[in-house]
Amino acid sequence: MKYSMLALVFVALPGLVFGQEIPDMTRGVVDAHILPRFENLAQQSKHLANTAHADCRTKSPQLRTAYTKAFDAWLATAHLRFGPTEVNNRGFALAFWPDRRGTTPKALAALIKTQDPIIQTAKAYAEVSVAARGFYALEFLIYDPALSVAKDSNYHCKLLQALTKDIEYTTASIHADWKFNYAKLLTTPSDKGPYRSHNEAVQELFKALSTGLQFTSDSRLGRPLGTFDRPRPRRAEVWRSGRSSRHVKGSLSALRDLAVRLAPADSNLTKKLAFAFDHALLKLARLNDPVFAGVAAPQTRIKVQIVQQSVDEIRRIIREDLGPKLGVSAGFYAMDGD
Numbered sequence: 001m002k003y004s005m006l007a008l009v010f011v012a013l014p015g016l017v018f019g020q021e022i023p024d025m026t027r028g029v030v031d032a033h034i035l036p037r038f039e040n041l042a043q044q045s046k047h048l049a050n051t052a053h054a055d056c057r058t059k060s061p062q063l064r065t066a067y068t069k070a071f072d073a074w075l076a077t078a079h080l081r082f083g084p085t086e087v088n089n090r091g092f093a094l095a096f097w098p099d100r101r102g103t104t105p106k107a108l109a110a111l112i113k114t115q116d117p118i119i120q121t122a123k124a125y126a127e128v129s130v131a132a133r134g135f136y137a138l139e140f141l142i143y144d145p146a147l148s149v150a151k152d153s154n155y156h157c158k159l160l161q162a163l164t165k166d167i168e169y170t171t172a173s174i175h176a177d178w179k180f181n182y183a184k185l186l187t188t189p190s191d192k193g194p195y196r197s198h199n200e201a202v203q204e205l206f207k208a209l210s211t212g213l214q215f216t217s218d219s220r221l222g223r224p225l226g227t228f229d230r231p232r233p234r235r236a237e238v239w240r241s242g243r244s245s246r247h248v249k250g251s252l253s254a255l256r257d258l259a260v261r262l263a264p265a266d267s268n269l270t271k272k273l274a275f276a277f278d279h280a281l282l283k284l285a286r287l288n289d290p291v292f293a294g295v296a297a298p299q300t301r302i303k304v305q306i307v308q309q310s311v312d313e314i315r316r317i318i319r320e321d322l323g324p325k326l327g328v329s330a331g332f333y334a335m336d337g338d
Contacts, residue, residue: 075250079212084177
C-alpha cells in the first residue's frame with residue numbers, strides 16, 4: 001500500500017532577520033508547544049484505553065467522552081509529523097486519513113468476520129494494517145451504523161480494547177522519544193544529528209506549520225467541498241462522530257500557537273498572524289455546520305468556501321511574511337494518493 005504523504009521542499013534563504021534569537025525560539029517551541037502536547041496526548045490515550053477496558057459499549061458516555069478528549073489531544077499534535085511520529089509509521093498508525101479507497105472499514109470488517117485472534121494483545125495488534133489502527137478506525141467501531149453493532153459483541157469489545165491499547169502504546173512511545181531524545185536533537189543541532197544547524201531546525205518547524213495549514217485547506221475543507229457540480233459532504237473528516245468542523249478548529253488553534261511562537265521578535269507580524277487565525281476561527285464558528293453538510297447547498301456552500309479562503313490567507317502571510325523573516329521558503333507541495 002502506498003500511504004498518503006505530505007512533502008514540502010524548503011530552501012534556506014540568506015540572512016535571518018533575528019538569527020541570534022533562533023536557538024531560544026526553537027527551545028521555546030519545544031518546551032511550550034511540543035512537549036506538553038505530546039504529554040497530554042499520551043495521558044488522554046491512556047485514559048481512553050482504561051475507559052475502554054472498563055466499559056467497551058459503543059454508546060457508553062464515558063467511552064465517547066474519552067474518545068473525544070484523546071482525539072482532540074491528537075489534533076493538537078497532528079501537524080508535528082516529523083521525528084518520533086515518523087518512526088514505524090506511528091503517525092499513520094494513529095491517523096490514517098484521507099482513506100481514499102475505504103480500506104479502514106474493510107480492514108475492520110475482515111477482522112470481525114474472521115474473528116482474527118490478533119486482537120488478543122496490543123503487541124500483536126500493532127502488526128495489522130494501519131488502516132485498522134488509530135483514531136479513525138476507532139470512530140468506525142464506535143459510530144458507524146454497521147461496524148458499531150457487530151453480531152459478536154464479545155469480539156467487538158476485545159477489538160475495541162486492543163485498538164485503544166495500541167493507541168496508548170503508540171502515543172506513549174512518541175512522547176518518550178520526544179522527551180528523552182528528540183527534543184535535544186532539535187534544540188542542539190550537530191553534524192551527527194538530523195539537524196546540522198539551528199536554521200535547519202527552524203525549517204522543520206516552519207514546514208510543520210505550512211503543511212498543517214495546507215492539509216486543513218486541501219483535505220479538511222477541500223475534500224467535502226469537492227466541486228460546485230459535485231460536492232462531497234461524506235468525504236468530510238470524521239463526519240460519523242460529528243467532528244468535521246471541530247477538527248478544523250482544533251488544527252487552527254494548534255497552528256496559531258505555533259505560528260505566533262515562530263514570530264516572537266516581530267510584534268507586528270505576531271499581531272497580524274493572530275488576527276488572521278482568529279478571523280478564520282470566527283468564520284468557522286459562525287458557520288455552525290459540524291459536518292459541512294452545507295457544501296451540498298449553493299446558498300450555504302459559500303460559507304465553507306469563505307472559511308477555506310481565510311485559511312489560505314493565513315498561508316499567504318506565512319509564505320510571504322513569516323518565511324522571509326525566518327529565512328526559509330516553501331519550494332513546492334505534493335500529495336501522493338494511497
